[in-house]
Amino acid sequence: MLDRSSGIQQSPLPDPVSELLMGMRLRGASYSRLRFSAPFGIGFAEAREAWFHFVAAGAAVLKTPSGEMVPVSCGDAVLLPRGGAHAIVSGPGVDIRPFDSYEAVPLCPGICRVDALEEEQCRSRDVLIFTARMQLELDTLHPLIELMPEFLLVSAPTGQQPEVRPLLDAMEREMTGDRAGSASILARLAEVVAVSVIRTWVECGCGDATGWVAALRDARLGRVLAALHRDPGRNWTLVDMAATMGSSRSVFAERFAAATGTTPLRYVASLRMRLAAQWLTRDRLPVEEVAHRLGYQSQAAFSRAYKRVVGTPPGQARKAR
Structure with a gap:
């Protein structure tokens, strides 16, 4: 530890939120290029992944998971971080047809095209949408996903998030230009836009979210949370935290519980088991490897802890898809 008299200026500690967001990644599950003629209604089922939509031409209405009707038009992007069931419709009162019921034509691996067009209609009136299902790989930032609103909108007319506009403009060009390789470029751009939308929401104070985010932004308490999320497999004790x-153990425990609603040791246990469930189900890691990563001395000790917190044995989670 350097002291002030050393003459060497220490680099400031990174903001805990920024530090954890540095590990944020998205993995595209599937992508679709949609072209529809009015009237239409496309229903998107609830998913474990996030839903992302970008409107490249025309205008439509987003029916949110809670039933709110939100107009979207050319240049708008929408992220539904928790993957709630929703719909995109041409207007009120139209029939909604499940997205999966449309015929999808493969364009390249992981990307398809869906067309539902009226032959007589002028093509300039079509609605063109790029849709993606993405896995939000926030890993230990799981609480952040739960605190996000059901949808995040970047609207072209309002000039929100100017740093995202060039990306959206590039998406629009790729969508309407129909050039070679455009599908793959769109997929990568969609991932960058989605991450940028989340980052901007965090930088703007996370909306009305309190509790966990407030604790993370507390200079001293945030230092502990960042350390826990950075190294969940360490044998953390109350003294270490x-x-x-x-601070003293009593002051720390009181402030931690007041901010997060749980005790420090329960928080660590919950954090470990969220990671364990993710590694078992998504990454298909063996139980013994997960136990080792999380610092358990034996597979049996990990299995007992997992069942105590989750309610089912880890082997069952690994079989689930």
Whole structure:
């Protein structure tokens, strides 16, 4: 530890939220290029992944998971981070048909095209949408997903998030230009836009979210949370956590519980089991490897802890898809 008299200026500690967001990644599950003629209604089922939509031409209405009707038009992007069931419709009162019921034509691996057009209609009136289902790989930032609103909208007319506009303009060009390789470029652009939307929401204070985010932004308490999320497999004790915060055990425990609604040790246990469930189901890792990653001395000890927190044995989670 350098002291002030050393003459060497220490780099400031990174903001805990920024530090954790550095590990944020998205993995595209599937992508679709949609072209529809009015009237239409496309229903998107609830998914474990996030839904992302970008309107490249025309205008439509987003029916949110809670039933709110939100107009969207050319240049708008929408992210539904928790994958709630929703629909995109041409207007009120139209029949909604499940997205999966449309015939999809493969364009390249992982990307398809869906057309539902009226032959007599002028093509300039079509609605063109790029849709993606994405896995939000926030890993230990799971609480952040739960705090997000059901949808995040970047609207072209309002000039929101100017740093995202060039990306959306590039998506529009790729969608309407129909050039070679455009599908793959669109997929990559969609991932960057989605991450940027989340980052902007965090930088703007996370909306009305409190509790966990407020704790993370607390200079001393946030230092502890960042350390826990950075190294969940460490054998954390109350003494270790209090020392990281620079306070007594009693003061630390009281402030931690007041901010997060749980005790420090329960928080660590829950964090570990969220990661364990993710590694078992998504990454298909063996139970013994997950136990080792999380610092358990034996597979049996990990299995007991997992069942105590989750309610089912880890082997069952690994079989689930």
